[in-house]
Amino acid sequence: MxxxxxxxxxxxxxxxxxxxxxxxxxxxxxxxxxxxxxxxxxxxxxxxxxxxxxxxxxxxxxxxxxxxxxxxxxxxxxxxxxxxxxxxxxxxxxxxxxxxxxxxxxxxxxxxxxxxxxxxxxxxxxxxLAISAQMINRERHFREHRHFDKVTPLGDAGYFRRQLEQALPAAQLNQEPLSLVMLDIDEFSAINRAHGHREGDRVLQLVTQQILLNLRSHDLLCRLAGDRFIVLLPATLEAQAQTLAKELEDSVAHLALKSAGQGERLRISATTVALMARQEDANALLKRINVVMARAKQAPQLQRVGA
Structure with missing residues (x-):
């Protein structure tokens, strides 16, 4: 109460x-x-x-x-x-x-x-309806795997890697594009420090729900680790993935969150990057998107230092 x-x-x-x-x-x-x-x-x-x-x-x-x-x-x-x-x-x-x-x-x-x-x-x-469509997709895969995230109703990094390893050859065989979107919550550790890990877990759950509302039924959202999420986008060109990445970034920024303790407004933002798979395996693709994310996260810090 x-x-x-x-x-x-x-x-x-x-x-x-x-x-x-x-x-x-x-x-x-x-x-x-x-x-x-x-x-x-x-x-x-x-x-x-x-x-x-x-x-x-x-x-x-x-x-x-x-x-x-x-x-x-x-x-x-x-x-x-x-x-x-x-x-x-x-x-x-x-x-x-x-x-x-x-x-x-x-x-x-x-x-x-x-x-x-x-x-x-x-x-x-x-x-x-949007959440149910996404959860049906998750449940269909989870019946065969036990790689659940403990905080959100999503697959973990190991589960995502296996799905990507299956999706890449299929996309190459069918000559269809396949893209990834990675989302990282900015300054998430500050929320854990200021409000505790339980509040941080609640924020992750609400962000998960917000992301799911913006995805298609056949897209796959997983939590890689901490405050980082990744989306597998079958039959999606890089330009489309970049548009979705910007939409996800905006939706997180406009999410109305208040802390469960004192009820103060929690203003959160996220950094998103998107890219399309080339003729590469899952390891190379994940390494490439992690490098792109690292550069994107460093850019605001370099701007502040330069200012």
């Missing part, structure tokens, strides 16, 4: 302040009804529904990182909660018959909430 409050405390506090504001508004405009005329059936139905929607919102925030889908789902649930909450206040507070504000506060947020929920569920559905 503390993690949820740390990550999304402003959303929850805003919703509670809005609910309190609605209650104070009704109290200022009306009078509390006598206990004898309270409708306990309506109170249980409307108040219980509002409470359940609030629980749904809490579970949503506890289980998802910040982002567009989370915001849409939370705003939809917040509208539903507010509508049910204001409707339940009618059971305790008598408002003047001439006042129309209560009808708007009770009715207007409900359809807006359903629209926002529908949009959020649609984008969530698209996310899950």
């Amino acid at each position: 503390s993690t949820m409050f740390a990550l999304h405390r402003f959303k929850l506090l805003s919703l509670l302040l809005l609910a309190n504001g609605g209650a104070l508004l009704y109290l200022s405009l009306g009078d509390i009804k006598p206990l004898a005329i309270w409708s306990w059936t309506d109170i249980a139905g409307e108040g219980g529904s509002a409470l359940l929607v609030l629980v749904w919102a809490g579970l949503l925030l506890k289980g998802r990182p910040a982002g567009r889908v989370t915001n849409l789902l939370f705003l939809g649930l917040a509208c539903l909660f507010f509508s049910l909450w204001m409707d339940s206040l009618d059971e305790f507070i008598a408002l003047p018959d001439t006042l129309l504000l209560d009808h708007w506060l009770e009715s207007a947020p409900m359809p807006l909430g359903f629209v926002l929920l529908t949009m959020g569920i649609y984008h969530w559905h698209c996310e899950q």
Whole structure:
């Protein structure tokens, strides 16, 4: 629960302040009804529904990182909660018959909430389809191998090497291009030092999910070691791989991450490189892309030294 409050405390506090504001508004405009005329059936139905929607919102925030889908789902649930909450206040507070504000506060947020929920569920559905397609591809290979990464649901360096050793001859035989993209998270060790290795593992898991959302179903993503990932791209020219590398770099940079401890924003970036296989074996290809990555990682440091 503390993690949820740390990550999304402003959303929850805003919703509670809005609910309190609605209650104070009704109290200022009306009078509390006598206990004898309270409708306990309506109170249980409307108040219980509002409470359940609030629980749904809490579970949503506890289980998802910040982002567009989370915001849409939370705003939809917040509208539903507010509508049910204001409707339940009618059971305790008598408002003047001439006042129309209560009808708007009770009715207007409900359809807006359903629209926002529908949009959020649609984008969530698209996310899950992309992730499921990637995981089906992983599971098909993992049934035959035990080279799992311990942090992410990906194959390790040994598994990737074997897949590359199989893919290279097949690509040469079919005269098809084959490319690789390597991604390295910048200054990842600083996250481990500042927030601990558990937080670092969580960042790796979220970055993995973000990369998978940008890949095709037949692409293969593996974790080489530490904060370095590699993607095998069958039937892909080098220009296409470079475009994908830039997209992955941008998607990681725009990933909305907050620490699980204090909820502060974690700004991360990544260095990506791409190249196409030549007439070479897996060892030579992996050595070449590692050299290209090393040069790419050194370039910003040399610029800072030169400045």
